[in-house]
Amino acid sequence: MSDVLAVTDHRRGELRDVSYETITAGRQLADETDGDLHVAVISGPVDDFAQICNREGVDAVHTVKYGEEFNHDVYTQVITQLYDELAPQYVLTPNSVNGLDYAPAVANALNLPLVTDTVRLETNGDTLIATCEMYGGKVETTSELTGNAVVTIRGAEWPGADGIGDAEIKEFQAEIDEDAIRSSVTAFEEVGNGNVDITEADVLVSVGRGIEEEENLELIEDLADALDATVSSSRPIVDNGWLPKNRQVGQSGKVVTPDIYIAIGISGAVQHVAGMKGSEMIVAINTDPNAPIMDIADYAIHDDLFDVVPALTEEFQ
Amino acid sequence: MEILVTVKEVSTVEDEFGIENTTIVDQYLNADLNELDDYAVEEALQLQEAGIADEVVTVTIGPEDCEQTLRQTLAKGADRAVRVWDDALENIDLLDVGAKTAILRAIVEAEEPDLVLTGVQSGDDNWGSTGVSLAAELGLEWGAVVNHLKHDLEDGTASDRRELEGGVEELTEIELPAALTIQTGINEPRYASLRGIRQPQRKELDVHTLGDLGIDEGAVEGAVTVTDMYEPESETDATVWQVRPEETAPELGELLHEKEVAP
Numbered sequence A: 001m002s003d004v005l006a007v008t009d010h011r012r013g014e015l016r017d018v019s020y021e022t023i024t025a026g027r028q029l030a031d032e033t034d035g036d037l038h039v040a041v042i043s044g045p046v047d048d049f050a051q052i053c054n055r056e057g058v059d060a061v062h063t064v065k066y067g068e069e070f071n072h073d074v075y076t077q078v079i080t081q082l083y084d085e086l087a088p089q090y091v092l093t094p095n096s097v098n099g100l101d102y103a104p105a106v107a108n109a110l111n112l113p114l115v116t117d118t119v120r121l122e123t124n125g126d127t128l129i130a131t132c133e134m135y136g137g138k139v140e141t142t143s144e145l146t147g148n149a150v151v152t153i154r155g156a157e158w159p160g161a162d163g164i165g166d167a168e169i170k171e172f173q174a175e176i177d178e179d180a181i182r183s184s185v186t187a188f189e190e191v192g193n194g195n196v197d198i199t200e201a202d203v204l205v206s207v208g209r210g211i212e213e214e215e216n217l218e219l220i221e222d223l224a225d226a227l228d229a230t231v232s233s234s235r236p237i238v239d240n241g242w243l244p245k246n247r248q249v250g251q252s253g254k255v256v257t258p259d260i261y262i263a264i265g266i267s268g269a270v271q272h273v274a275g276m277k278g279s280e281m282i283v284a285i286n287t288d289p290n291a292p293i294m295d296i297a298d299y300a301i302h303d304d305l306f307d308v309v310p311a312l313t314e315e316f317q
Numbered sequence B: 001m002e003i004l005v006t007v008k009e010v011s012t013v014e015d016e017f018g019i020e021n022t023t024i025v026d027q028y029l030n031a032d033l034n035e036l037d038d039y040a041v042e043e044a045l046q047l048q049e050a051g052i053a054d055e056v057v058t059v060t061i062g063p064e065d066c067e068q069t070l071r072q073t074l075a076k077g078a079d080r081a082v083r084v085w086d087d088a089l090e091n092i093d094l095l096d097v098g099a100k101t102a103i104l105r106a107i108v109e110a111e112e113p114d115l116v117l118t119g120v121q122s123g124d125d126n127w128g129s130t131g132v133s134l135a136a137e138l139g140l141e142w143g144a145v146v147n148h149l150k151h152d153l154e155d156g157t158a159s160d161r162r163e164l165e166g167g168v169e170e171l172t173e174i175e176l177p178a179a180l181t182i183q184t185g186i187n188e189p190r191y192a193s194l195r196g197i198r199q200p201q202r203k204e205l206d207v208h209t210l211g212d213l214g215i216d217e218g219a220v221e222g223a224v225t226v227t228d229m230y231e232p233e234s235e236t237d238a239t240v241w242q243v244r245p246e247e248t249a250p251e252l253g254e255l256l257h258e259k260e261v262a263p
């Protein structure tokens, strides 16, 4: 029997979707060995969160009232104490920015092995088989580990848990050592807004590192002009200062859902895809047939952008 | 104060490649300094130039082959470099976070830096965890996914911005000594100057084995074993165009006309 402790993620008063996905993954692992699924909600309006997290298959929700927002020192302390109390086999957390800010510390404190960014999981109660990606999604690996573990799950790989459960909701009396809280959040800020809103565009011509040089962006702008489309980009283009932050599509940029998304010289890293997979139609232009973006494209143009883009522009002019 | 920067030589894969057992065949792999670590090194050098750090030391766990990558960090301006390798690591396909933490811990204990900078993640096996795990192991405070750091570090505090999801940033105060995991875009990494490229031959590059550092071989065995590697099954029903651009263009044009997006 493997019990699972799934940890939820929230920010500024709202649970994040990956919380429900973590619950699903947790239920799946618990089911495989007839175990119980415990869910932890830590900080913020935990009573409300507990009601919302009481989804089908959840056996218990443990609430810890302490502060409003996520703090990794608090999470690390609470989760290690919950682990001691509940003795789950697996601690499951989202592979979110918050998740990666405490899961390694929890694994370290509990002296447990850690696997991160898993896309599939399977257990027989003894050995965990985890599937992960390597090399930016070009290959997948399966790994095995025995015994207990801390595991983070990639977003959007498991469906979100729904339904209403009959979980027992209880407050967990964590003992927080305030001296060990040595970081504090002073504010949140929205960045990357401005005069262009790529989330409003019907057609996005999106450019990635394949463009090589700043001067070459002109090719992309010409195509966008010809199509009456808006230019967006992957992260390296913004990191290089070639386009402003408000053009960045992805996990830390904008989530876009245009009618057509034309990805030019973009490999399709998971953090990029998180921001554009909801596009109605995806066209990818890439010299690498194995680039992950080619896998999610409706039209995959396996060719050199420096040949294809000018030809397209000419076609539309 | 001293800043220690962990750096990794990562592998990038060519477009077409082959897999043998649980690794990609060597001939399809190219080596490079992990992109995120390049930003971490730059941040350390800027802190030194701002008069905050006296010494910047880089450390890597890797075989002799990766010394060229490590020397790149010296060429950019790091003062010293440390490399750790051991026969006991030779046959491990994948160093897991626990193993890396055990090794880097020994280096941090020897160097006693006030600030440790790591990348957010390795570009090849992307654990995204070594910095935070190392901090926890050493009882240091930490901050993950830092994309801005105030260059004063006054009162033993680092003021930084952490990049969260969806264009939101968190402003955080972190007590030193600390480990920060550095995100791309925090600065503009420099290229090594010509003088810098000639110089590193003379700079100190220390090599340690596990034995030198008093690390038990058992500590690096790792708990996670890779059992299979394969190309993900394509789930796509994409229409693939692999013809000359002069032919692709009209086809895509027609499609976009149909969708009523092209003029």
Ligand SMILES: Cc1cc2nc3c(=O)[nH]c(=O)nc-3n(C[C@H](O)[C@H](O)[C@H](O)COP(=O)(O)OP(=O)(O)OC[C@H]3O[C@@H](n4cnc5c(N)ncnc54)[C@H](O)[C@@H]3O)c2cc1C
Binding pocket: A136, A207, A208, A209, A210, A211, A233, A234, A235, A236, A237, A248, A249, A250, A251, A252, A253, A254, A264, A265, A266, A267, A268, A269, A270, A271, A272, A275, A285, A286, A287, A288, A291, A303, A304, A305, A306, B120, B121, B145
């Ligand atoms: C915490 C975190 C958050 C992140 N957030 C984001 C985010 O919000 N958005 C984002 O985009 N990334 C994000 N990233 C970065 C992400 O992991 C990738 O590094 C990034 O998306 C890669 O951008 P790219 O596809 O343009 O570059 P690469 O991965 O380098 O791909 C370039 C592509 O261009 C192709 N190419 C090269 N030359 C040509 C040519 N002549 N013709 C056609 N194709 C060519 C190559 O085959 C390759 O597929 C984040 C990373 C982290 C760790």
Ligand SMILES: Nc1ncnc2c1ncn2[C@@H]1O[C@H](COP(=O)(O)O)[C@@H](O)[C@H]1O
Binding pocket: B005, B006, B007, B008, B034, B036, B037, B059, B060, B061, B062, B097, B100, B117, B118, B119, B120, B121, B122, B123, B125, B126, B127, B128, B129, B130, B131
């Ligand atoms: N073999 C290594 N040697 C030195 N530093 C490493 C090594 N592996 C990872 N790191 C550091 O830890 C960061 C995060 O890597 P990871 O947790 O492996 O994704 C990297 O950006 C490096 O700074």
